[in-house]
Amino acid sequence: MTSWLPIQGKAISRMIYIVDFGSQTTHLISRRLKDLGVKTKIIESRRAFEEILKSKALGIILSGGPSSVYGKGAPTINKKVFDLEIPILGICYGFQLTTKLLGGKVIAGKKEYGPANLKLKTKNLKQEIAKGLSESSTVWQSHGDEVIKIPNGFEIIGSTSTVPYAFVADFTRKIFGVQFHPEVEHTENGIKILENFVKICGVKISKKKINIRSLIEDIKKTV
Secondary structure (H helix, E strand, O other), X not given: OOOOOOEOOEOOOOEEEEEEOOOOOHHHHHHHHHXXXXXXXXXXXXXXXXXXXXXXOOEEEEOOOOOOOOOOOOOOOOHHHHHOOOOEEEEOHHHHHHHHHOOOEEEEEEEEEEEEEEEEOHHHHHOHHHOOOOOEEEEEEXXXXXXXXXXXXXXXXXXXXXXXXXXXXXXXXXXXEEOOOOOOOOOOOHHHHHHHXXXXXXXXXXXXXXXXXXXHHHHHHHO
16 A cells, blocks of 8 residues: 655645545535635546645545546546545545446446435444434435445445445545535535544544624625
């Protein structure tokens, strides 16, 4: 495995990198993390590995996207990124791509757009990625392809009635995948999932408080 070591036990960067695969909500993912006090950087997939390696990122999020992982010219990422020993969260397309690159199987399934009920396995509620989550909650799905076989080392955390592999994890390598969008408001506990991932990355949560009066005054001055 290729890995990076912090200088004198301290991480050089406190940044989480978001690899953009064309999702409409990539910037929303960044906004959600910034609301938790986390520095982020959105990068393109083509040179993501080189940039992440150079920057010594603390965590990686692979965004969703409109493509099929088997489509001609579909965006991808260097497979070596999974050997960096950096926590990774794949969202929708990012999860499907993770599955494909690590030896799982993805097919063109029935398109789903809208709410679904996610049920977590009770034994996994104690895992760090699932801390504070409800055993049953509503999530927002928007996908066409479907994972039908997860890679070796992964296990199911939660499923919906139509998607068996809705929330999965390789706890040893700290690689996670969700077939829904935790960043959108329609997903209950979605922010909590992102918060849990941030903690796994070793980043301290520092939630920002919005001062509405101050924002109004700033806008008035700008106008």
